[in-house]
Every structure is written in structure tokens, then in C-alpha cells.
Amino acid sequence: MLNTSKIRADFNILSSRNGSAPVYLDSACMSLKPNQVIEAMNDYYFNYPACAGRSSHKLGDKVTKKVKEARQIIAKFINARNEDEIIFTRNTTEGINLLANSLGLQKGDIVLISDKEHNSNLIPWLQLRDKIGITVKIIPSNEDGSFNLDNLSKLITGAKLVSVVHTSNLDGVTNPAKKIIEIAHKNNILVFLDAAQSIPHKKIDVQDLDVDFLAFSGHKMLGPTGTGVFYGKSELLEKLSPFLVGGDTVEFSTYENYKLLPVPEKFEAGLQDYAGIIGLGEAAKYLSQFNFKDIAEHELRLNTYITGELKKILQIKIIGPEDPKERSGIINFYIDGTDMHKFAVMLDEMADISIRSGQHCVHSWFNSKKIYNSARVSLYLYNTMEEAEAFIANLNKIIKIL
Numbered sequence: 001m002l003n004t005s006k007i008r009a010d011f012n013i014l015s016s017r018n019g020s021a022p023v024y025l026d027s028a029c030m031s032l033k034p035n036q037v038i039e040a041m042n043d044y045y046f047n048y049p050a051c052a053g054r055s056s057h058k059l060g061d062k063v064t065k066k067v068k069e070a071r072q073i074i075a076k077f078i079n080a081r082n083e084d085e086i087i088f089t090r091n092t093t094e095g096i097n098l099l100a101n102s103l104g105l106q107k108g109d110i111v112l113i114s115d116k117e118h119n120s121n122l123i124p125w126l127q128l129r130d131k132i133g134i135t136v137k138i139i140p141s142n143e144d145g146s147f148n149l150d151n152l153s154k155l156i157t158g159a160k161l162v163s164v165v166h167t168s169n170l171d172g173v174t175n176p177a178k179k180i181i182e183i184a185h186k187n188n189i190l191v192f193l194d195a196a197q198s199i200p201h202k203k204i205d206v207q208d209l210d211v212d213f214l215a216f217s218g219h220k221m222l223g224p225t226g227t228g229v230f231y232g233k234s235e236l237l238e239k240l241s242p243f244l245v246g247g248d249t250v251e252f253s254t255y256e257n258y259k260l261l262p263v264p265e266k267f268e269a270g271l272q273d274y275a276g277i278i279g280l281g282e283a284a285k286y287l288s289q290f291n292f293k294d295i296a297e298h299e300l301r302l303n304t305y306i307t308g309e310l311k312k313i314l315q316i317k318i319i320g321p322e323d324p325k326e327r328s329g330i331i332n333f334y335i336d337g338t339d340m341h342k343f344a345v346m347l348d349e350m351a352d353i354s355i356r357s358g359q360h361c362v363h364s365w366f367n368s369k370k371i372y373n374s375a376r377v378s379l380y381l382y383n384t385m386e387e388a389e390a391f392i393a394n395l396n397k398i399i400k401i402l
């Protein structure tokens with residue numbers, strides 16, 4: 001079981017305001033950051049704010065060593081075969097763009113995505129369709145939002161890549177990644193997993209999943225804003241042609257020629273966000289002290305309470321399966337014909353409760369269902385039952401007012 005009071009003491013924003021901390025229920029957008037992460041970043045800026053890799057002085061050597069350590073921590077965190085399978089990016093979106101623009105897809109190649117993808121795993125493929133003529137096919141989900149493996153099997157013949165979300169930011173449903181990968185691999189098709197929402201809440205083992213490529217963001221897993229990771233199997237990364245090149249990606253260059261560095265350097269163009277990378281390593285270290293089962297159980301307890309209370313409010317519809325067990329730490333809800341922004345703004349103004357409203361970057365899904373928008377609560381390891389109760393009490397007040 002998680003010790004939330006101990007955890008909250010690690011988060012300045014939750015512990016320093018003498019009982020008036022915000023009720024933060026928007027971790028699917030951006031998680032809070034523990035002091036350990038902030039201190040690791042400050043240590044870089046205060047004590048060794050130099051370049052990695054290039055400069056042969058003590059400060060530069062320390063940055064190189066710390067970046068290497070962070071890469072090793074992340075490799076261990078997702079059980080990569082080696083640290084060179086870890087490429088630092090700014091976020092999940094950059095990882096997907098890296099893949100889309102490096103895979104060498106040609107006119108007519110088929111990419112399969114689900115009907116619940118974040119814009120980050122939709123637009124890069126649609127843009128390639130418009131630029132070079134790839135074909136993007138959509139795998140329809142079941143009515144309750146769960147993944148339909150039969151639909152995948154029906155569409156898979158001839159595809160080059162299956163690119164799907166692991167845990168959905170729309171409804172919290174976790175797709176059966178292992179089965180998806182098995183089906184794709186039987187057909188010699190590569191699989192990319194968007195792990196932006198799964199990595200903060202689940203143990204990800206890339207070798208056990210046998211996934212070919214995977215991306216996630218640091219800022220949803222207690223790490224610094226604007227940090228991310230793109231993972232690929234070594235032998236596949238070797239074959240990708242990087243889409244960002246320049247300083248730090250080449251072994252040598254002449255006016256006519258150049259030789260790219262090996263993986264991962266060939267993908268990390270220009271000076272990097274060293275403080276961010278070091279902070280991200282610290283976030284993975286921080287998360288590693290917990291058992292992910294305990295985090296999941298904690299979130300389920302709060303989700304079960306909130307779901308039960310929402311069900312009592314007849315107008316409210318929850319997106320995705322009814323059973324909170326199927327929705328990770330996410331409760332996304334709407335009322336037909338109502339702008340849910342009003343709820344988010346009122347919760348914030350009345351009770352300092354932060355939730356997210358809108359279409360959550362899954363516009364395609366909302367447009368297809370003709371739902372205007374929704375309000376999303378997303379839970380994490382630092383949330384408490386008292387916070388869940390405060391959310392429900394204030395939501396009930398707002399329902400009465402409106």
C-alpha cells in the first residue's frame with residue numbers, strides 16, 4: 001500500500017502550503033515533480049552547467065557521465081537490452097515524428113492506427129499520407145472503447161506498421177499490447193507503442209512485450225517538462241535514417257560528405273536538454289522505489305469511489321468501460337449538450353481543484369461521436385481519498401447551481 005503522506009512530502013506544491021495545497025487531478029496532462037527531480041536539475045545548473053560529449057574539461061566530463069547514467073537508468077527502467085536503445089527526445093510527439101520520418105515509408109505503404117489515437121499518433125501519419133501517399137487505416141475499437149483484435153487481424157495483411165496507443169488518454173483503457181504485437185509479428189509487421197500514459201502507471205518491459213519501437217514523455221512520469229524517450233530495438237534503430245541531423249550526429253564531415261555517428265548519437269542532434277535528461281533519470285529512479293501494482297491499486301481505490309459517485313448523477317456519462325478496473329487512473333465524463341469547460345473552471349475557482357476539459361487531443365474521436373467535449377479527472381500516486389471526496393462534493397454543488 002502506498003504511503004501518500006510520505007509521498008506528498010516529496011512534492012513541494014503539495015506539502016508547503018499549510019493545508020491549502022491544490023487538489024491536482026490532471027496528471028495525465030502533466031504530472032507534478034518530486035523535489036528530488038528538481039534538485040537534480042538545479043544541481044546541473046548550479047554546479048556543472050556544461051556540454052556533454054564535446055568538451056574535454058572536468059565540467060563537461062561530469063555532464064557526459066550524468067547523461068550516460070540517465071540513459072542507463074531509463075534502459076533498466078524499461079528493460080531495454082542496452083542503453084543505446086534509448087534516444088532522448090523532447091516528448092512522445094517528437095518520438096512519433098522521429099519514427100514517421102525515419103522509417104523510409106513509401107507511397108502505398110500501409111500504417112494501421114486505432115480510432116482513439118492522440119493527435120500525436122494521428123497527424124504525423126496523415127501528414128505522410130499527404131506528402132508521400134502512404135495509406136492510413138483505422139482499427140475500430142469495440143463500443144466500450146476496448147481494443148478489437150479481430151478488427152486488427154482483418155486489416156493487417158500488407159501493412160508496414162501498427163502504431164497504437166498503449167493506455168489511452170481518452171478513457172484510460174490499456175490495449176492488449178502483447179497480443180497486438182504477436183499478431184503483427186506473425187505477419188512480419190513492425191509495432192510502435194505510444195506509452196505516454198502507460199509508463200507512469202505500469203511496469204513496461206520492452207523485451208517481454210517484444211515491441212519494436214516505443215515512446216513516452218518524461219513530464220507525465222514525474223520528470224521534467226519537455227523531456228521524452230524514443231526506444232527502438234538496436235537492429236531496427238541501425239536501419240533508421242534520422243530526420244534531425246547536424247552537430248553531435250556525425251563522426252566527421254567534409255564540404256561534400258559526412259559520416260553519421262552510431263545509435264543513439266545519430267538521432268540526438270544539437271546540444272541537448274542536459275538538466276532535463278538528468279532530471280528524467282532521477283524521475284525513473286524515484287518511481288522505481290514503488291511497486292507499480294501498489295500505484296495501480298491506489299488509483300483504482302480512488303477511481304472506484306469517484307466512478308460510483310458519478311454514476312449517481314444521472315446526466316453524467318463516463319467515456320469508456322463502466323468498470324474502473326479497465327480505466328487505469330482516468331475518469332473522463334460529459335453531459336450531453338453541455339460545455340464541460342464550465343465544470344473545470346468552476347472547480348478551479350470554487351475549490352482549487354485542477355481537472356482538464358476539452359477534447360484532450362483526441363478530436364477525431366469526439367468529432368466522430370459528435371460529443372462536444374468532456375471533463376477528465378486523472379489520478380496519480382500522490383492523490384488522496386480526501387481529494388477525491390472534495391472533487392465529488394464540489395461537483396455536486398456545481399450540478400445544483402447549473
Ligand SMILES: Cc1ncc(COP(=O)(O)O)c(C=O)c1O
Pocket residue numbers: 028029091092093094118120121165167168169194196197217361
Ligand atoms: C496517449 C498520449 N499520446 C501522446 C501524447 C503526447 O505527449 P507529449 O505532448 O508529451 O508529446 C499524450 C499527451 O497527453 C498522450 O496522452
